[in-house]
Amino acid sequence: MANVKCNPDLVRERAKCSFDVNELIHLIDGGENATKEKRHFEETIFSVKELQDAVPEEYLSHKDRYENAVRKATILRDVCREYMKKYNYKPNRFRVGHGVFKDVSPFLLHDGMFVATIIGQGTPEQQAEWLPKAENMQIIGTYAQTELGHGSFIRGLETRATYDPKTEEFILNNATLSSFKWWPGGLGSTVNHCIVVAQLFINGKSYGIQPFIVQIRDLNTHKPLPGVKVGEIGPKMGFQTANNGFLGFENFRIPRMNMLMKNAQVLKDGTFVKGMNEKLTYGTMVMVRVGIVGDCSLNTSLAATIAVRYSAVRHQSKIKAKEPEVQILDYVTQQHKLFIAIASSHVFRNVYSWLSKSYLNVMKDLAQGKQDHLPELHATACCLKAVCSRDAGSVVEECRLACGGHGYMTSSNLPLVYGFTIATVTYEGEQTVLLLQTARYLVKAWLAALQGKVLAPSVSYLSDWLKNDNVRWQNTPEGIVKGFQHVAAGKVKAAYDTIQKYIKLGKDYEDAWNLASVQLMKASEAHSRSILCEVSWGEVIRTSASPNLLQVLKQLAQLYLVYWTLETSGDFLVYSNISKDDIAILREKYEELLAAIRPNAVGLVDAFDLRDEILHSTLGSYDGRVYERLMEEALKSPLNQESVNASFHKYLKPLMEKAKL
Ligand SMILES: CC/C=C\C/C=C\C/C=C\C/C=C\CCCCC(=O)SCCNC(=O)CCNC(=O)[C@H](O)C(C)(C)COP(=O)(O)OP(=O)(O)OC[C@H]1O[C@@H](n2cnc3c(N)ncnc32)[C@H](O)[C@@H]1OP(=O)(O)O
Numbered sequence: 001m002a003n004v005k006c007n008p009d010l011v012r013e014r015a016k017c018s019f020d021v022n023e024l025i026h027l028i029d030g031g032e033n034a035t036k037e038k039r040h041f042e043e044t045i046f047s048v049k050e051l052q053d054a055v056p057e058e059y060l061s062h063k064d065r066y067e068n069a070v071r072k073a074t075i076l077r078d079v080c081r082e083y084m085k086k087y088n089y090k091p092n093r094f095r096v097g098h099g100v101f102k103d104v105s106p107f108l109l110h111d112g113m114f115v116a117t118i119i120g121q122g123t124p125e126q127q128a129e130w131l132p133k134a135e136n137m138q139i140i141g142t143y144a145q146t147e148l149g150h151g152s153f154i155r156g157l158e159t160r161a162t163y164d165p166k167t168e169e170f171i172l173n174n175a176t177l178s179s180f181k182w183w184p185g186g187l188g189s190t191v192n193h194c195i196v197v198a199q200l201f202i203n204g205k206s207y208g209i210q211p212f213i214v215q216i217r218d219l220n221t222h223k224p225l226p227g228v229k230v231g232e233i234g235p236k237m238g239f240q241t242a243n244n245g246f247l248g249f250e251n252f253r254i255p256r257m258n259m260l261m262k263n264a265q266v267l268k269d270g271t272f273v274k275g276m277n278e279k280l281t282y283g284t285m286v287m288v289r290v291g292i293v294g295d296c297s298l299n300t301s302l303a304a305t306i307a308v309r310y311s312a313v314r315h316q317s318k319i320k321a322k323e324p325e326v327q328i329l330d331y332v333t334q335q336h337k338l339f340i341a342i343a344s345s346h347v348f349r350n351v352y353s354w355l356s357k358s359y360l361n362v363m364k365d366l367a368q369g370k371q372d373h374l375p376e377l378h379a380t381a382c383c384l385k386a387v388c389s390r391d392a393g394s395v396v397e398e399c400r401l402a403c404g405g406h407g408y409m410t411s412s413n414l415p416l417v418y419g420f421t422i423a424t425v426t427y428e429g430e431q432t433v434l435l436l437q438t439a440r441y442l443v444k445a446w447l448a449a450l451q452g453k454v455l456a457p458s459v460s461y462l463s464d465w466l467k468n469d470n471v472r473w474q475n476t477p478e479g480i481v482k483g484f485q486h487v488a489a490g491k492v493k494a495a496y497d498t499i500q501k502y503i504k505l506g507k508d509y510e511d512a513w514n515l516a517s518v519q520l521m522k523a524s525e526a527h528s529r530s531i532l533c534e535v536s537w538g539e540v541i542r543t544s545a546s547p548n549l550l551q552v553l554k555q556l557a558q559l560y561l562v563y564w565t566l567e568t569s570g571d572f573l574v575y576s577n578i579s580k581d582d583i584a585i586l587r588e589k590y591e592e593l594l595a596a597i598r599p600n601a602v603g604l605v606d607a608f609d610l611r612d613e614i615l616h617s618t619l620g621s622y623d624g625r626v627y628e629r630l631m632e633e634a635l636k637s638p639l640n641q642e643s644v645n646a647s648f649h650k651y652l653k654p655l656m657e658k659a660k661l
């Protein structure tokens, strides 16, 4: 990239960077070697001509766009397979996926949830049967859980799997419209198999939801099998190439062994054998929620790179009347909009790494029959997924707005990035629903704290606060982290007290819960923010890096802490010992941090190391040829391939002629 002829502003910005950009790239990637491998892999992928689109895909019809995405998905699969064989390297599919598809691969759910569910929910025998076929794409699958009528409340799913002991089969049925599966990615026209989550019935008795592996299309003709009704759900806000679909069954029979039976089993005679914990059936969702926190980091870095580079190149208006127009990045309000995006990406990455380790530890425990830490993992993954996805959506939109009119251009790629980022707020557990899951855990933890019990690490601050809620405020990063814990503890207590108040007024627990649920949701958000602050600050101070880089990483981490303290200063005034003077000091600190980060802004986004092919942006490319690219892309419009469009003769001319009469 260094030899590319760059916009002079970007050249100047890069020259004033105070740290070694390569050092940060290696740190993010996990070492110099990892960067080399990543770059070699990406170089390979993006040099495949067939993966490059001649026409921007927004000009294609819905159908052509889908077909093009499938074409590229199959080529990408082949290239990756060869590459993995040759170099024994496991690539990050999401990064290159953004480059190849711009939007979402029709195989996303195959990789992300179909294969993962076979691993997580299948017995060793079932894995041996299905996994090799799925991994080498002899079969293509998705995860079909959500229905027209139910997504969040999965115990309410209506698809039925009724066991027939005579034939040792399950009979799948969708008797109502609301029971039709709706949303699964790839289901529309791509997959031939699904994990179908359905209500198990044996001898008229319900045994709750269970996962089944179901072939829905003929492997040769791709025609839906008799008894299967399947199709695509149509255009959406984003995810255009994900090929989301609908599905219903009519007396469709599958063998008994197609129920994934790692957790619970149905024996030949119809005996149901309960698993260790019925919530383990929800395991794939926990895994994906953890993954989404990492994805929030990537999505945020895409938007930050585009908006920061553009803001360094774009000059508009003046700060001082007699001086030239400034780079818009010099406006402190612009820095306020953008630097939190850079900081958030680092926070999400650090927290993702911490959460993934917890996830793997709990998986190891579960394999040994220990489930003590599962509730804590579930509660933590839920609130972090909810808050990170919401933050990422807001950050991406702020970056788009920060690019003014050009941010509204599809060719900036910010609208698309927003489309797939904001989807993470809803899928894999709608944000409020997940925050309320965490609130259940917090309320229980609060009760346990009141009873003097020892709490799990992520909530132990509740006991600390109960012992001493009068801790002096300190304007240090550690002091701020404590402050976030005080806010969270104060909110948990307030929500709990509100539930108790309603119960005393004669409400039952469920109604009291619903009445207090805004507070519960806010308590859960505050808990999540306190984890984000504590974990990310902790990770940064433990980072081994050169003094220059460490200084910049600390500035970013502090920016995150101070930004969110100021954003939620009302809460701090209510629930901590912060004073108005402390807030004034933090405001000053915030301005200092923006000024300190300013010279490194371009270096920091360069360190995300996102190739132009991944950014897909006229505004964000490495060379900063913004106006040239905007014009080059505009000229690709089909309307610019002809000097006069047929509509002139058909409609405009007759209109003008009529007007003459
Ligand atoms: C673009 C790239 C994105 C990411 C990249 C990374 C990796 C991923 C790769 C690919 C995936 C990409 C795209 C995905 C596309 C989207 C796919 C989907 O959306 S699939 C559908 C997802 N659906 C949901 O998430 C539904 C949300 N609802 C639920 O999870 C549950 O219904 C509920 C809200 C948790 C409630 O369940 P239920 O009613 O049964 O439970 P209760 O409220 O009664 O609680 C009972 C009890 O159980 C505990 N519990 C609930 N869930 C779990 C769990 N998963 N694990 C452990 N324990 C659980 C709960 O806490 C309660 O405990 P109690 O308080 O009673 O002690």
Ligand SMILES: Cc1cc2nc3c(=O)[nH]c(=O)nc-3n(C[C@H](O)[C@H](O)[C@H](O)COP(=O)(O)OP(=O)(O)OC[C@H]3O[C@@H](n4cnc5c(N)ncnc54)[C@H](O)[C@@H]3O)c2cc1C
Binding pocket: 109, 142, 143, 144, 145, 146, 149, 150, 151, 152, 153, 182, 183, 184, 185, 239, 244, 423, 426, 427, 428, 429, 430, 431, 432, 433, 436
């Ligand atoms: C892009 C995209 C891809 C998807 N891919 C898949 C897929 O591959 N496979 C799949 O199975 N599903 C998929 N889904 C479905 C997705 O998982 C659900 O849409 C999601 O879980 C939310 O459920 P819902 O649509 O039922 O929302 P609802 O639950 O109907 O939410 C509507 C409103 O009701 C509120 N609400 C609901 N319950 C409660 C409650 N208990 N307390 C308080 N408020 C509540 C919510 O907060 C929200 O404000 C996808 C969705 C999207 C958008």
